[in-house]
Amino acid sequence: MADKQKILNCGCKGIRTCLICETSNEKRHLLNDKHLVHYDFRYDPESNLAVPCEGNVQCSFPFPGVFLWENFVSESEEKELVTKMDQDVWRASQSGRNKQDYGPKVNFKKRRMRLGGYSGLPAVSCKLVDRMSTEPVLAGFTPVEQCNLDYSPERGSAIDPHFDDSWLWGERLVTVNLLSDTVVTMSLDRGWGDMGRGEVRVAVGLPRRALIVLYGEARHRWKHAVYRNDIHSRRVCCTFRELSAEFLEGGAQEKMGSEVLNIASSFRGVPL
Secondary structure, eight states: OOOTTTOOOOOTTTTOOTTTTSSSHHHHOOOSSSTOOSEEEEETTTTEEEEEEEEEOOOOEESSSSSETTSSSSSHHHHHHHHHHHHOOOOGGGGEEEEEEEEEEEEEEEEETOOOEEEOOOOOGGHHHHHHHSSSSTTOOOEEEEEEEETTTTTTTOOOEEOOOOSSSHHHHHHESSSEEEEEEEEETTOOSSSSTSSSEEEEEOOOTOOOEEHHHHTTTSEEEEEEGGGOOOOOEEEEEEGGGGGGGTTTTTTHHHHHHHHHOOOOOOOO
8 A cells, every 4th residue: 555645646725836737738838937935034043133135235133923842843853743743644735745634624705614534633632732832932722633745856845825713813923843854934025124115035044853933923923834945854833823812811813712622621632
């Protein structure tokens, strides 16, 4: 039996492409240089500054809203996490990624959520969530969704610049990075400070087994992406999301939020 993570079909829709569908005539006209990134700045976690890359004459500037926790998981924990993921089915997703979802069914356009077959986060994540709670930046963080993504250079895996939804998902986006180092590219379309109208990009190095939190301006003002040329070997990541205020105590959808929180905390989830 073939390994469950080896998926040959393509899950791309619309303008999304991967190395599988780019061989077809239908997708060939969509190819451009969107994955050929020139990083203008790099993030320095020691100073929390965006520092100019070589050849960039601009000055450094503060870059709030990024928290890095290196060696968040050990080598043995990493092996356990990936082994358990590979025991379940990986489903083909956009832009050459494979996916496992642990979360409620959501229609973001219509702003509707239902439980569907949602059974909570997987058991293996319980200790990770407990560990997160020891960090002040993640105080009170109670994730209700976990999305596992599998990136491969052979598939040309990537995720384009985007904002995560803020109607359903709360302030903090948390990702645990496994199997290989990568770069999260933060981008601002219309410049920053005195830099004019051109796009500004900040490369945030994300080491293997590290955790990254995006919040504040990095969550709401800057788009984030992982480009194809920053995937050099298999990469697996787990992204955890919390509910927005609308679904918490006093919010318009408090009742639904309470149901989702109760299910999430059981840690008995299976991928949908």
